[in-house]
Each structure stands twice: as C-alpha cells, then as structure tokens.
Amino acid sequence: MREEMKIMIVGIGGVGGYIAGMVGQKYKNLTLIARGKRGEALREHGVVLHSDFHGEKIVKDGVIRECAREVEEIQDLIFLCVKTYALEDVCQTLGSCVDDHTIIVPVMNGADTAQRVREYLGKGLVVDAVIYTTAAANEDYSITQLGQYTRILLGAVREEEHKAAKVSAGVLGEAGIEYEIPSDVRQAVWEKYIFNCAYNVITAYYLGNVEEIRAYEDRRAEFHMLLKEALQVAKADGVHIRQHYMEEEYQRFMRLSKGSTSSLKRDVEAGRPSELETFGGYLLERARNLGVAVPLSEQFYDGMKEKIRNRTD
Ligand SMILES: NC(=O)C1=CN([C@@H]2O[C@H](COP(=O)(O)OP(=O)(O)OC[C@H]3O[C@@H](n4cnc5c(N)ncnc54)[C@H](OP(=O)(O)O)[C@@H]3O)[C@@H](O)[C@H]2O)C=CC1
Ligand SMILES: CC(C)(CO)C(=O)C(=O)O
Incomplete structure (x- = not known):
C-alpha cells in the first residue's frame, strides 16, 4: 500500500517544505530532516505551508530528526531538497536508511544532481527530477509558495530507475502535486538548467529582479547570450533541446512577473553560500571538456566570484 510507504524528506526549506506540506496530507509515515531552530519550530508547530496554489496546509505527523544518521529504518522513498553544495554531505548521512530498493529523488537544480547522488x-x-516553483522558507520556518504553478518532472534513463520515477510520481500525484514524466528526462533537466545558467547568474550578478534586467537593452542581450552559450554546451553534450527553446525561454523571461528573481540572487544578496558552482562552475567545466567557447558565461562567473569574495572580506 502506497500510503504506508516510509517517506523521508531531507531539507525543509522552500522546496522540501512545500513537498512536506503536501505529501504529509496523505502519507503519515513521514520523517523530516531539519536541523537546529528549524527542527525545533517544526516539532512545535508542524510544517506550515502557505501556498498560493494549494492554500494553507499544516502537517503535524512527521517525525523530525536532526540528521538522517539518527534514522535506522530503511526508507521506501527519500526526497532530497537541499542546496547543491550540501548534497555530498547529506548523501554521507543516508547509509542507514537506504537499501537497493529505496527510491531517492533529488528535487533540486543542476544538470548532474541525480548522477552525483548515484555516485x-x-x-x-535514483530518479532525475526538476521542479518549477517559487517557494521559500520564512523567518518563522513556515514556507511560502508563490504563484499558481508548481510542477515536478521526473524520469530516469535506466529502466529500473524509470519505474522508480513512476512510483514517486504516483506519490506526488496522490498528494496533489502536479507532475510530468517526460519522454526524455535529460532534456527536461537541461532545459531548466540552461535557463538557470542565464537567469540565476544575471539576476545575481546585477543583484536585480527580472524588471531590473529587462529594463536595459545590454542586459537583455547578455541574458540572450548566456542562454545561447549554455544551449551550445548542452547540444555539444548530446542533449536534445526542443527546437524553439531560445525564443520560447526568452519570451518566458520577458513575461515573468515583476519582482521575480532567482535563488542565486537571494543567496548572494544575503551573504549565504550559493549554488554558483552549479550554475557557473559546472557549465564552464563541461564547456572546456567539450571544446565549446562560452566567453560571456566565463566573464559572469569570474565577476560573481569576485563580488562574493568582496562581500565576504
Ligand atoms: N526555492 C525554489 O523556489 C526553487 C528551488 N530550486 C532548487 O531546489 C533546491 C533546494 O532549494 P531551496 O528549497 O530553495 O533551498 P533552501 O535553502 O530553502 O532549503 C534547503 C534546506 O536544506 C537544509 N539543509 C542543508 N544541509 C542540510 C543537512 N545537512 N541536513 C539537513 N538539512 C540541511 C537547510 O537547512 P539549514 O538552514 O539548517 O541549512 C534548508 O532548510 C536547490 O537546488 C534550488 O536551486 C529549484 C526551483 C525553485
Ligand atoms: C527558475 C527559478 C528562477 C525559479 O525559482 C529557479 O530555479 C531558481 O530560483 O533557482
């Protein structure tokens, strides 16, 4: 019975909090990994989700643990919802809750995230997944999901893992989370990643919301070029990208509602660790290995590193 599945969510920030708030409505055998004050708040108030898309949700059934090392029961399904820089550390804590049948779904950004988990x-x-949403944890550790749209795309190349993607999708669907199983999950992952390599990087570089990027012709052109360079890397890597991707994603960028910005911009602005290595470092490394020139992405990456260094000095 799916409802009896042992489900664990690691990282109860924006994405993990959204998934916990939804999945917890339906699945009671839930373990949430949240540290320090966040863990205390969740123990006291439960997961409190304010969602534009689904309304107000509270989940009080989850068992809260500081670290996955405290969990001795093998889990059926684990959602990893941490930032990409924390992925390796988190995976090292999962030994006692994973066996060969455990399904692990990193609901995170990045082009190589699921592969890193496998390694x-x-x-x-391990299932490849991409989430389209805008969600963030508040100061009181409740979670706000903005906008009338949230969707998770899941899949895997290997047959066994593709079946696992379908099981995970079933869980999400029963919890009321919209999902899709695309025919080419690598395409889905890269199509999101290419956008992130342009949008997250440019908003973080100028520390601006979308309207502050769109307002200047040169910034619009830079956005377009960053998109194009990342697309060239994807193509050189053998990823199939839909035909009108550039035009459609540029139009999406032009239509994003005022005030929209990226997680990278929010993290850099707040002086927190960031996913720059995911959106800049990894792209540059792939470009180098594949012999693709990405001069503007390089310029933005170096500029961002410099800015981050100056802010922390
Ligand atoms: N938020 C969004 O709208 C979107 C996010 N994404 C992607 O989803 C992923 C998650 O992002 P998001 O939810 O925003 O990130 P958040 O920073 O909001 O949440 C990450 C959570 O992980 C926790 N965490 C980190 N390390 C550990 C650990 N070792 N053990 C337990 N908890 C840990 C953090 O807790 P602590 O405070 O203790 O460090 C934090 O609560 C990222 O890859 C992001 O790029 C993709 C699309 C949209
Ligand atoms: C696409 C976008 C900008 C949506 O929040 C994102 O993935 C991020 O902020 O990291």
Missing part, C-alpha cells in the same frame, strides 16, 4: 550513494534507485 555518492552507490545504492538505491
């Missing part, structure tokens, strides 16, 4: 864990069924 770090060496066991379990």
Whole structure:
C-alpha cells in the first residue's frame, strides 16, 4: 500500500517544505530532516505551508530528526531538497536508511544532481527530477509558495530507475502535486538548467529582479547570450533541446512577473553560500571538456566570484 510507504524528506526549506506540506496530507509515515531552530519550530508547530496554489496546509505527523544518521529504518522513498553544495554531505548521512530498493529523488537544480547522488550513494534507485516553483522558507520556518504553478518532472534513463520515477510520481500525484514524466528526462533537466545558467547568474550578478534586467537593452542581450552559450554546451553534450527553446525561454523571461528573481540572487544578496558552482562552475567545466567557447558565461562567473569574495572580506 502506497500510503504506508516510509517517506523521508531531507531539507525543509522552500522546496522540501512545500513537498512536506503536501505529501504529509496523505502519507503519515513521514520523517523530516531539519536541523537546529528549524527542527525545533517544526516539532512545535508542524510544517506550515502557505501556498498560493494549494492554500494553507499544516502537517503535524512527521517525525523530525536532526540528521538522517539518527534514522535506522530503511526508507521506501527519500526526497532530497537541499542546496547543491550540501548534497555530498547529506548523501554521507543516508547509509542507514537506504537499501537497493529505496527510491531517492533529488528535487533540486543542476544538470548532474541525480548522477552525483548515484555516485555518492552507490545504492538505491535514483530518479532525475526538476521542479518549477517559487517557494521559500520564512523567518518563522513556515514556507511560502508563490504563484499558481508548481510542477515536478521526473524520469530516469535506466529502466529500473524509470519505474522508480513512476512510483514517486504516483506519490506526488496522490498528494496533489502536479507532475510530468517526460519522454526524455535529460532534456527536461537541461532545459531548466540552461535557463538557470542565464537567469540565476544575471539576476545575481546585477543583484536585480527580472524588471531590473529587462529594463536595459545590454542586459537583455547578455541574458540572450548566456542562454545561447549554455544551449551550445548542452547540444555539444548530446542533449536534445526542443527546437524553439531560445525564443520560447526568452519570451518566458520577458513575461515573468515583476519582482521575480532567482535563488542565486537571494543567496548572494544575503551573504549565504550559493549554488554558483552549479550554475557557473559546472557549465564552464563541461564547456572546456567539450571544446565549446562560452566567453560571456566565463566573464559572469569570474565577476560573481569576485563580488562574493568582496562581500565576504
Ligand atoms: N526555492 C525554489 O523556489 C526553487 C528551488 N530550486 C532548487 O531546489 C533546491 C533546494 O532549494 P531551496 O528549497 O530553495 O533551498 P533552501 O535553502 O530553502 O532549503 C534547503 C534546506 O536544506 C537544509 N539543509 C542543508 N544541509 C542540510 C543537512 N545537512 N541536513 C539537513 N538539512 C540541511 C537547510 O537547512 P539549514 O538552514 O539548517 O541549512 C534548508 O532548510 C536547490 O537546488 C534550488 O536551486 C529549484 C526551483 C525553485
Ligand atoms: C527558475 C527559478 C528562477 C525559479 O525559482 C529557479 O530555479 C531558481 O530560483 O533557482
């Protein structure tokens, strides 16, 4: 019975909090990994989700643990919802809750995230996933999901893992979360990643919301070029990208509602660790290995590193 599945969510920030708030309505065998004050708040008030899309949700059934190392029961399904820079550390804590049948779904950004999980864990069924949403944790550790749209795309190339993607999708669907199983999950992952490589990087570089990027012709042109360079890397890597991707994603950028920005911009602005290595470093490394020139992405990456260094000095 799916409802009896042991489900664990690691990282109860924007994405993990959204998934916990929804999945917890339906699945009671839930373990949430949240540290320090966040863990205390969740123990006291439960997961409190304010969602534009689904309304107000509270989940009080979850068992809260500081670290996955405290969990001795093998889990059926684990959602990893941490930032990409924390992925390796988190995977090292999962040993006692994963066996060969455990499904692990990193609901995170990045082009190589699921592959990294496979390499770090060496066991379990790892699913590639991408989430389209805007969600963030508040100061009181409640979670706000903005806008009338949230969707998770899941899949895997290997047959066994693709079946695991379908099981995970079933769980999400029963919890009221919209999902899709695309025919080419690598395409889905890269199509989001290419956008992130342009949008997250440019908003963080100028520390601006979308309207502050769109207002200047040169910034619009830079956005377009960053998109194009990342697209060229994807193509050189053998990823199939839909035909009118550039035009459609540029139009999406032009239509994003005022005030929209990226997680990278929010993190850099707040002086927190960031996913720059995911949106800049990894792209540059792939470009170098594949012999693709990405001069503007390089310029933005170097500029961002410099800015981050200056802010922390
Ligand atoms: N938020 C969004 O709208 C979107 C996010 N994404 C992607 O989803 C991923 C998650 O992002 P998001 O939810 O925004 O990130 P958040 O920073 O909001 O949440 C991450 C959570 O992980 C926790 N965490 C980190 N390390 C550990 C650990 N070792 N053990 C337990 N908890 C840990 C953090 O807790 P602590 O405070 O203790 O560090 C934090 O609560 C990222 O890859 C992001 O790019 C993709 C699309 C949209
Ligand atoms: C696409 C976008 C900008 C949506 O929030 C995102 O993935 C991020 O902020 O990291």
